[in-house]
Amino acid sequence: MKLPIFIVDAFTAKAFRGNPAAVCLLENKLDEDVRQSIAKEMNLSETAFIQKLQPTDNFAHSSHFGLRWFTPASEIPLCGHATLASAAVLFHKINNVNSTLTFVTLSGELRATRAEDGVVMDFPLYPAxxxxxxxxxxxxxxxxxxxxxxxxxxxxxxxxxxxxxxxxxxxxxxxxxxxxxxxxxxxxxxxxxxxxxxxxxxxxxxxxxxxxxxxxxxxxxxxxxxxxxxxxxxxxxxxxxxxxxxxxxxxxxxxxxxxxxxxxxxCSDGRVDIRGDAAVVVEGTLSV
Incomplete structure (x- = not known):
């Protein structure tokens, strides 16, 4: 199996700064142990997996996708920089036609909107x-x-x-x-x-x-x-x-x-918009 994969530096406009994340595009379901092995192989703080929700979905035209994040050790429930990286790949490398993307995640639905100076992510606001x-x-x-x-x-x-x-x-x-x-x-x-x-x-x-x-x-x-x-x-x-x-x-x-x-x-709805830029530094194919 060959999977498209990217490495994106998030929260920066310049390569080799910010936070690098791997982003993998999944046409079909992929076993969790394989996802974990890929994340371990990439050895970055997070590897994001974007998955189609329906067989008829298209990475360039659909606006809703599944999104999960894995560290080299385990899956995590929420990740900002890998969400930003995922949106950047869909917007700038896949040329998705939508201005806003919705990701279905373990932390609920997260929205990412194209902006002139990067991507705006709609995230939950958590009290301390x-x-x-x-x-x-x-x-x-x-x-x-x-x-x-x-x-x-x-x-x-x-x-x-x-x-x-x-x-x-x-x-x-x-x-x-x-x-x-x-x-x-x-x-x-x-x-x-x-x-x-x-x-x-x-x-x-x-x-x-x-x-x-x-x-x-x-x-x-x-x-x-x-x-x-x-x-x-x-x-x-x-x-x-x-x-x-x-x-x-x-x-x-x-x-x-x-x-x-x-x-x-x-935001007035009790959430927070997090805005950041991203630079795609690697794009290629992963053989599994």
């Missing part, structure tokens, strides 16, 4: 609840040592622990912070936490673009030590920072070594 620091102190100390922490929240929707660093730190501190992920699975093995979000309040623009907040994301529980740019984490970050800053429109930057920009708009 106050978390007793002492209950997660061992996890936080293992990850970042004695780094000063200003706030700790927890999102059950993505099983993510949000750790806000002290406002006394700046972007360069977060970028250069050494995070120990190798021991996190031993410290937290209950299944409650599947991702660690470190975040920091933004700074005035000065000579660079102004960002409302910064973040980094770690998910060794899914086999991803650090994810370069994480759309799903921003379903929680958007909710948190909107409350903290009193803003509905925000610009965010994820401070991984590759880096990526996201534009966020909270």
């Amino acid at each position: 609840h106050p978390q007793d620091f002492h209950e997660v102190e061992a996890l936080i100390k293992t990850a970042i040592g004695d780094t000063l922490v200003q706030d700790v929240r927890y999102s059950p929707d993505i099983r993510g622990l949000l750790v806000r660093l002290s406002d006394s730190y700046d972007r360069s501190f977060l970028e250069n912070l050494k995070v120990n992920t190798s021991n996190l699975l031993q410290v937290e093995n209950t299944g409650k936490v599947k991702g660690l979000i470190l975040t920091l309040k933004g700074e005035p623009g000065g000579e660079t673009h102004a960002f409302d907040f910064y973040s980094r994301y770690f998910a060794p529980w899914y086999g991803v030590a650090e994810d370069p740019v994480t759309g799903s984490a921003h379903t929680v970050l958007s909710s948190y920072w909107s409350q903290q800053l009193g803003k509905k429109e925000m610009r965010a930057f994820q401070c991984s070594c590759r880096g990526g920009e996201l534009k966020l708009s909270l």
Whole structure:
């Protein structure tokens, strides 16, 4: 069996930045163990599988598709950058004629709309609840040592622990912070936490673009030590920072070594629009 496959750098307009995802187009059903093997072979944080919902569907003309995401270790319920990558492939490589695509996923229906400056994704907005620091102190100390922490929240929707660093730190501190992920699975093995979000309040623009907040994301529980740019984490970050800053429109930057920009708009229906660009860097055929 031969399958069309692409590698797309998401949340960036330039190749070799942002977050790379593999995107595979499926004409027919594919066993889950084969999907997992493909994701392991691609060895990226996520591999997305776009599948036709009906035999008569067409990748260039249909507007509804199934979408699933696999890390090298397991399937995940929500992924932003691989959704952006999937939409970019359909819009720019398959030349899909629709302005909006709907993906049927484990997190419900997600819409992706073509825009002049990339793709706008309609995602759920997840709250982050106050978390007793002492209950997660061992996890936080293992990850970042004695780094000063200003706030700790927890999102059950993505099983993510949000750790806000002290406002006394700046972007360069977060970028250069050494995070120990190798021991996190031993410290937290209950299944409650599947991702660690470190975040920091933004700074005035000065000579660079102004960002409302910064973040980094770690998910060794899914086999991803650090994810370069994480759309799903921003379903929680958007909710948190909107409350903290009193803003509905925000610009965010994820401070991984590759880096990526996201534009966020909270909607009246309780969801969030996540806008980003993407660059297709590889297209080819996968032999299974």
